[in-house]
Amino acid sequence: MKIIIMGPQGCGKSTQAEGLSKKFNIPHISSGDIFRDLEKSQTDLGKRIWKALFLGKLVSDNDTMLVIKEKLSKKEYEGGFILDGFPRNLYQAKHSPFKPDIVLYLKVSEEVSLNRLIERKREDDTPEIIKMRLSEYHKNTTPVLDYYKRLGILKTFDGEQQVEDIQKELVEEIEE
Numbered sequence: 663m664k665i666i667i668m669g670p671q672g673c674g675k676s677t678q679a680e681g682l683s684k685k686f687n688i689p690h691i692s693s694g695d696i697f698r699d700l701e702k703s704q705t706d707l708g709k710r711i712w713k714a715l716f717l718g719k720l721v722s723d724n725d726t727m728l729v730i731k732e733k734l735s736k737k738e739y740e741g742g743f744i745l746d747g748f749p750r751n752l753y754q755a756k757h758s759p760f761k762p763d764i765v766l767y768l769k770v771s772e773e774v775s776l777n778r779l780i781e782r783k784r785e786d787d788t789p790e791i792i793k794m795r796l797s798e799y800h801k802n803t804t805p806v807l808d809y810y811k812r813l814g815i816l817k818t819f820d821g822e823q824q825v826e827d828i829q830k831e832l833v834e835e836i837e838e
Contacts, residue, residue, distance in 0.1 A: 663688060663742040664760050665836070666749075668807070669768030670799050671792065672778035673821040674828065675746035678768065681829045682744050686836065689738055693747030696729055697721055720798055723753050731759045751802040755809050765810040766832055768821030772796055 665682070667675045676692050683690035701712040707725060714721045721729075730748055733739070742763075749755040770778075775796055779787045810816035817835050819828055 663764070663836070664762050665742070665744045666762045666765045666810075667744060667746045667768070668765060668803065669821055670770060670772070670775045670796055670803075672775035672782075673768040673770045674778075674825065675768060677825060678766075678828055678832060679744045679746045681825075682832060682836070685829075685833055686744075688742050688744055690744045690746070691733060691739070693726070693730065693745070696733060700729065720750050720795075720802070723751070726750065726754060727757065727759070734759055749806055750799070752805040752809060755806045762810075762815060764836065765816045766835070767807060767816060767818045768828065769818055770821040774822055 663686070665688070667679050667682075669675050676690075676694070679690045679692070682688070697711050697715065700708045701715060702708065707728070710725055711721050720726075726748065730745075734743070749758060776789065776792055779792045780789060807816060819831055819835075821828060823831075
């Protein structure tokens with residue numbers, strides 16, 4: 663099963679994806695983790711990713727598609743995966759190297775996202791950068807959600823609930 667889990671930064675995508683990964687024995691892939699790992703490398707790609715993240719921008723479509731395609735080409739993902747942080751825009755959704763079986767969207771308010779991100783104390787999570795990323799996220803992601811809704815594979819959940827309650831709802835949806 664190929665699952666995408668979406669939502670603004672701080673909505674709990676990785677937390678929920680990790681829980682689903684354990685429950686269904688499907689590998690979890692976080693584009694954010696991949697980018698942060700590459701950012702530390704001294705490659706040209708790593709430097710471009712660092713610059714984008716440092717400026718509060720999204721990684722370019724070309725770099726994102728390159729990274730995702732390479733990651734998903736590994737044998738361990740042939741049987742499926744849970745991917746969070748991709749796609750970030752309509753181009754990426756339409757040109758994805760795979761067709762998702764289901765898209766799980768965790769909806770949270772900007773205030774909740776901001777507070778959660780500030781609490782986790784990452785270097786790239788200043789209030790100014792967070793606000794820029796959230797604005798960019800909503801602008802680019804709304805068309806993606808509409809696209810997946812038209813395909814009939816989008817399911818929306820209240821991401822402001824307790825972690826366990828969200829997980830229960832996600833599991834029930836996948837098991838249907």
